[in-house]
Amino acid sequence: xxxxxxxxxxxxxxxxxxxxxxxxxNNQLSGFFLDYEYTTYFTLQKAISELLEAHLIEANQTRNAxxxxxxxxxxxxxxxxxxxxxSGAIEDMDRFLxxxxxxxxxxxxxxxxxxxxxxGNYIVHAEVRExxxxxxxxxxxxxxxxxxxxxxxxxxxxxxxxxxxxxKQLLG
Numbered sequence: 001x002x003x004x005x006x007x008x009x010x011x012x013x014x015x016x017x018x019x020x021x022x023x024x025x026n027n028q029l030s031g032f033f034l035d036y037e038y039t040t041y042f043t044l045q046k047a048i049s050e051l052l053e054a055h056l057i058e059a060n061q062t063r064n065a066x067x068x069x070x071x072x073x074x075x076x077x078x079x080x081x082x083x084x085x086x087s088g089a090i091e092d093m094d095r096f097l098x099x100x101x102x103x104x105x106x107x108x109x110x111x112x113x114x115x116x117x118x119x120g121n122y123i124v125h126a127e128v129r130e131x132x133x134x135x136x137x138x139x140x141x142x143x144x145x146x147x148x149x150x151x152x153x154x155x156x157x158x159x160x161x162x163x164x165x166x167x168k169q170l171l172g
Contacts, residue, residue: 023067114148
């Protein structure tokens with residue numbers, strides 16, 4: 001049985017990431033650990049950092065979020081040590097995932113970021129994913145940073161309408 005709390009938190013992070021078919025953001029992971037009062041924000045960040053260093057999870061960082069996914073090594077580690085997570089913690093994690101399934105999936109399915117190209121223009125990259133599969137992506141050139149930030153902020157609300165419009169136009 002694990003006596004080191006940080007090790008338990010790492011296994012719990014692996015369990016959460018393994019239990020969903022899409023990345024979870026830092027805010028989503030923090031939401032579980034803080035809402036259920038397992039640990040502090042700083043201890044959680046230390047656990048995440050150590051998981052990244054050990055290549056048990058990987059991170060994809062954008063301007064507004066960091067999204068984490070479990071690696072093959074992380075899955076193997078969880079399979080080997082997963083029994084060390086208490087049944088109460090597993091029940092809490094399963095409840096959190098079940099109660100927040102729609103919100104977590106929606107938040108994780110919309111991705112946006114922007115960058116500047118060599119000509120000084122801003123390029124917004126936006127995509128919609130269903131679990132780990134890409135449904136569609138769009139790259140838009142915009143004149144300034146404010147426009148890029150506005151598109152990123154509105155993407156989540158507009159992405160379904162845009163998809164429906166594209167499908168209607170392309171399929172007749």
